[in-house]
Structures are given as structure tokens and as C-alpha cells.
Amino acid sequence: MSKYYRNLVKKLEEEIKSRFICNDKVLRIIILNQLHTRATTLFRAPRGSGKSTLMLLLLKGIYGSDFVVISGASEVKRGEVLGRLHLPSLEKEGVERVVWAAFVKAEGKGLDEVNRLNPYTTANIYHMLQFGEVWAYGHRYRVEDYTLIANENPHDPTTFIHPPPFYDRFDICVYLRPLTLSEKFALQEILEKHRGELVESMPQVLSPEDLKEIRKEVEEIEVDLEIRGLINTIVRDLQVCIRNRDLAELKPLALCEGCHFIRDICSKIKEGPSERAGIVLTQLAKAKIWLEGSCTKDDIYDMLLWILPHRITLTKVKNIISDLKEIIEMEKVKMRDRESRRQWYILNELIKGFNRGLYNKAKEIALEDLVFAEELVHLEEKWIAEGLIKPEESIKYNLGIELM
Amino acid sequence: MSSNSFIKYLKSVAEKTDVIVEKNHIKWFNVEKTGRRVIGFLDMYYFDEKGDYIILNKSTAYDLKERLEFLEKSVAKYRKWLKILSLTCVFMLITIVLILVLR
Numbered sequence: 182m183s184k185y186y187r188n189l190v191k192k193l194e195e196e197i198k199s200r201f202i203c204n205d206k207v208l209r210i211i212i213l214n215q216l217h218t219r220a221t222t223l224f225r226a227p228r229g230s231g232k233s234t235l236m237l238l239l240l241k242g243i244y245g246s247d248f249v250v251i252s253g254a255s256e257v258k259r260g261e262v263l264g265r266l267h268l269p270s271l272e273k274e275g276v277e278r279v280v281w282a283a284f285v286k287a288e289g290k291g292l293d294e295v296n297r298l299n300p301y302t303t304a305n306i307y308h309m310l311q312f313g314e315v316w317a318y319g320h321r322y323r324v325e326d327y328t329l330i331a332n333e334n335p336h337d338p339t340t341f342i343h344p345p346p347f348y349d350r351f352d353i354c355v356y357l358r359p360l361t362l363s364e365k366f367a368l369q370e371i372l373e374k375h376r377g378e379l380v381e382s383m384p385q386v387l388s389p390e391d392l393k394e395i396r397k398e399v400e401e402i403e404v405d406l407e408i409r410g411l412i413n414t415i416v417r418d419l420q421v422c423i424r425n426r427d428l429a430e431l432k433p434l435a436l437c438e439g440c441h442f443i444r445d446i447c448s449k450i451k452e453g454p455s456e457r458a459g460i461v462l463t464q465l466a467k468a469k470i471w472l473e474g475s476c477t478k479d480d481i482y483d484m485l486l487w488i489l490p491h492r493i494t495l496t497k498v499k500n501i502i503s504d505l506k507e508i509i510e511m512e513k514v515k516m517r518d519r520e521s522r523r524q525w526y527i528l529n530e531l532i533k534g535f536n537r538g539l540y541n542k543a544k545e546i547a548l549e550d551l552v553f554a555e556e557l558v559h560l561e562e563k564w565i566a567e568g569l570i571k572p573e574e575s576i577k578y579n580l581g582i583e584l585m
Numbered sequence: 586m587s588s589n590s591f592i593k594y595l596k597s598v599a600e601k602t603d604v605i606v607e608k609n610h611i612k613w614f615n616v617e618k619t620g621r622r623v624i625g626f627l628d629m630y631y632f633d634e635k636g637d638y639i640i641l642n643k644s645t646a647y648d649l650k651e652r653l654e655f656l657e658k659s660v661a662k663y664r665k666w667l668k669i670l671s672l673t674c675v676f677m678l679i680t681i682v683l684i685l686v687l688r
Contacts, residue, residue, distance in 0.1 A: 410594040523613060526602040529595040538609025 186395045187472055190216070193242045193386040200371060200379045201235055202364050207355055210487050211235075214353050214461075215243065215328055215392070216399045216468040221310065221350060223295070223491060224332040226357035232332035233293055235357070237380045239330055240289045243392055245385035248289025253297035253333075262302050264317040279320045285309070288389050292331035296341060303343050310350040326393065345452070345492070352461045354491035356502055395471075402467040404476070411478055412462045414519075414552060415485065415512055418446055419493065420453035421551050423582060427453075433496045441580065442551055446511050449504075452494035461488055482509050515550075522546050524553050531560055535569045547576045558582050 194212045198205075214222050222239075224232040240248040251257055259265075263285060267278040284290060292298065292306070309315050310329070315322050331351065348354070360368055375382045387395075424436050426447075437448045465484045469476040486509060490501050498504055519525065524546045527539050547554035554576055561575040572578055604613045624636035626645055641649075 406590070406594050406597050409590070410598065523602050523604050523611070525595050525598040526604050527611065529592075529599040530606065532592065532595065536606075536609060539606070539611060542611060 183398060183471070186391060186398065189387055189391055190395065190472060196242055196383060196386055197235070197238050200375060200383060201231060201238055202360060202368055202371070203231075203235070203357060206483065207357075207487075210353060210465070210484060211239070211355055213465050213468040213472065215239070216395055216471065217352075217464040218326050218396050218400070219310075219313070219329075220327075221329045221352050222331070223348070223351040223354040224330075224357055225335060225354060225490075226332070227359065228334050228337065230357045230359055232334075232357055234379055236291050236293070236330045236332050238383050240291055240328070241380060241383045242386045243328060244287075244289030244389060247287065247389075248291060249284045249287040250291035250293055251284055251298075251302070253292065253294035253299075253302075257298065257302045259301065259305070259317070262305050263315050264320075264322070266318055277318050277320070279317050279322075281315075281317075281322050285315050285322055285324060288325070288327050290327055290329045292329065294337070295331045295333040296335055296337060296343065297333075298341065298343075300341055300343070303341070303347055307344075307347045307350065310347075326396070328392070345494075348491040349455050349457055351491060352457075352464070353487040355487050356490065399464075399467050399471045402470050404463055404466050404470070408466055408476060408478070408481060409463065411481055411516070412459050412466070414516070415481070416454060416456070416459040416462070417552050417555075418512060418515065419450060419458070419489070419508075421555065422447050422450075422453075423551055423554075423580060425583070426451070441548070445551070446508055446515065447551065449496055449508060450493060451496050454489060454492045458488050458492060482513060485509055485512075519550065519553075522549070524550065528553065528556055531557075535564055540570070544576050544579075547580070551582075554580060554582060 190212060194208060197212075198208060201208075211222060214220055224235060226232045237250070240250070251262060261282055261284065264279040264281040267280050270276045270278040295303075298306070305315065309324055313324050315324060371379070422433075422436075423442055424440060426433055426436055429436050432451050433448055437443050440448070442448065462481060462484055465488075466476045466481065469480055469484075486502070486505055489505050493505075495501070495504055495508075524543075527543050527546065530536060530539055531543060543553075543557050547557050558575075558577045561570065561577050564570045565572050565575065576582070602613075604611055622636040623638040623640060624634045626639050626641040628634045629636065629639050
């Protein structure tokens, strides 16, 4: 069955590709992200770049006409997002019954112009994404599996600034760009071929039942330990700060003044990603293994670019995508340095037992790598308690690392 | 530190690491990649070593040049002798045939 489902997913991708022009790698990431439960995708692009078209193509390809789109550009009422009171029941029986909104009940959900949604609607959707349920008039509705695809142009006027935790609930955030000259010709050909009806001509390739089975299969895929190690190390690299920036009043770069790690990746990040970054990367890795048979380290770095833009705040932003690419390149160098220092081997030996020579080497490495230093501090606490080392010689004391 | 999968991860990385630990010291060797190996001409000639590039120093190159010139001259000299001897053989063969016929 897997092969049959894989062919369906590839067909969905082909059908979209024949109607929409974008980078193949970007489209593949978008497709991969639909293969896990409660998938949420956000497109960001300037107006007229086709973000709404892509959203509709995806929803139509999976759910046919059985999906609901809420537009932030129009006046959205609570009853349209969550539910409304059933007035006859209230008048005749005095009972408050809720008629749940189609948006809540539909498995295929679309949010057009997210940044123009009013804060009340956003709060309700946030609750649904966070807890998988919605509340109205004291009644609760449990939301089952769904696919949520949203889009926005963050530079549009009349924009509401939504809180970062809301955006963090989106698995990936893909940036679309305007078409190049040759792509514009290709678009004209596509429009002629489909008589201007790109969305209307899109067939339903998958059924919700197919998607359910696919998501079940993807969930059961096991990710290689080395890839999991890479994912966790990358996410920690982007989170870690020796001065605990998450709890500090000052934020980088002011916080970084005089810091030993000022030239490291951490000084480029004001707010690091949440643990969801690691979870989503693992889900994408599973989907890639399911669809293509393998997932390499380079694939993880490619995916990282679309995991981060909406859940990381940089100290200086010129262009979020090129800035992130720069950080990812730095991350690759950092990983190579780790390999050449054989640091995980040394840590593994130190976990087995204390060795003075290896400990001295580990202390040198800790001055280069904060993630390694954190793990060494864990061991030092044990060794100090056992009297193997003195507190004042520890890396915890010398670097001032506080693990809470 | 207590996570089992983290310990497993460290072990799997450690297993792939070529490191030697001696008491309090740790050492490893960076293996030279042999994709573009360079060797000397004499090593290639006398020790039959294999390489992608072969280096020849100036004196060896001149020695080789002299040797080649000497061999070229020898070849020309022996070619001349070969022609004379061939003609002598042909002449003697004709003489023998004539003597036999005239008898």
C-alpha cells in the first residue's frame, strides 16, 4: 500500500506543479509537511505572488471541495470561526446548544491573510492549534486531525501583530517570491492551458482517508539516531545562551557585551526557536524517508530554512532568508569542528568514568562549544559531589554557567 | 545526562571515531586522502610506487635526456649497419646462385 500512497502524493505534487510555478525544493517541503497529523503550513509572500492559489490548490488536491477558508481580509465573526447558539433550543427548551462552525468541523482548513485576522479570531484559532479543541458558550468541541494552510503578506497595511506563540504553532513558514522573466512566460502558458481556471481545474488526488493512512505510516517511520542527534544539536545551538537571554532583561546584542562567545551563532539570535522546531524537523525527516527512502544531513539543513523564519528573532535582519542561510552555514562549520575535535567521543568516555587527561581536554573544548559545556557541567556536578574535582577548577565556575 | 537515547547517540558517534586513548592522553590521526597522490620518478621506476602525478627533478630529467640521445644515436648507427649487412647478404646470395648456374 505504501507504494500506492507514495504515488498518490507524487501525483498531488505533479498536479500542483502543472498549475503553480515555484521552486521544486520548496514545493517538496510543503508536500512533506502535509504528511503528519495536524499539519500547519504558512506561506509568506508579497501580494499577487500566488500564496492564496497555492493554498487552494493544496486543499483542493486533498479535500476536493470539502474545505473551509476564512479570510482575514473580510469581517470574521465568532460564529463563523467557532460556533453560534442554537436559538430555537434556547427559546423553546431553555437549553444552550452550540452549532459548531464549518471551519471547526472541516478537516481541510484555510486561513487567508492571517495577519489581517482580528486578535479575537486569532486567539480562538490559537487555542484550537494548541489544545486541539474549541470552546463556545461553555461547550467544548474536540477537533480531530486536520490540515491547516495559511498565508499572509506581513508588509500589508492594516496588519495586526500577532503574538510569536501563534506563529510558532505553524510547522513551516515558506516564503514565495515573484516570478522571473522566463517563469512569467511559463505562467502564461499554464493559464492558457487551464483557461485561467487553475484552482477549478485541480482534481482531488488524495482522499481524507488516504491522508489518514499516509499519516499513520509516516508516524511509524523510525529516524536514524545520527539524524536525531543532528536535529537536537542544531536546535540547542540556536537556543543556547550562556547569559540566559530568555530570562534576561537585556537582550542581545547589549547582553553579549564582553561575552566569551560573542563571535558564536548565539550572538546573532535575540529569541531562539522553541522545542517545536525539533519536533517538526523530525516529522519532516520521517516524511522524507517515507516518500524518498532516505533523509541525509544536508536534507535536514535544507528543511531548517523553512522551520526557522517564523520562530526565531535575529539581532540584525537585512533579509530573513539570506540571514538564516548564513546562520545555517555557520552551523555546518560548527558541526565539522565538533567532528574534528572528537568531542562526543570524549564526552562518551567521561560518562563511562572520570579521566583527568580527558577532562582537561574537555574543558578546552567547552570554551569553544557552549552546548558541549552544558553537558560537561552536568558531569562536573557529579564529580564535585564525589570529590574528584574541586569546584573552582570546574568549567561551571570558570564560565559561570548556571543550569536551572 | 540520564537520557538513554542520548547515551546511545554518543556511543554510536564514538564507535565511528578513530581515537586512541592512552592513560591520560587522547590522540588521533588525520588520514591523508589518496585521491591526488604525488610521487617521485625514481620511486615510481625502482620501487614501482603508484601515484596520480610523478615529479621529475632537473638532474634526473637531464640524465634521461642524455640517455635518450645516446640511445637514439645507437639506434641510428645499428640501423646503418643493418642496411650494409642486409645488402652484403643479398650480394653474397646472388653470387652463390650465379656460381651454381654457371657450373
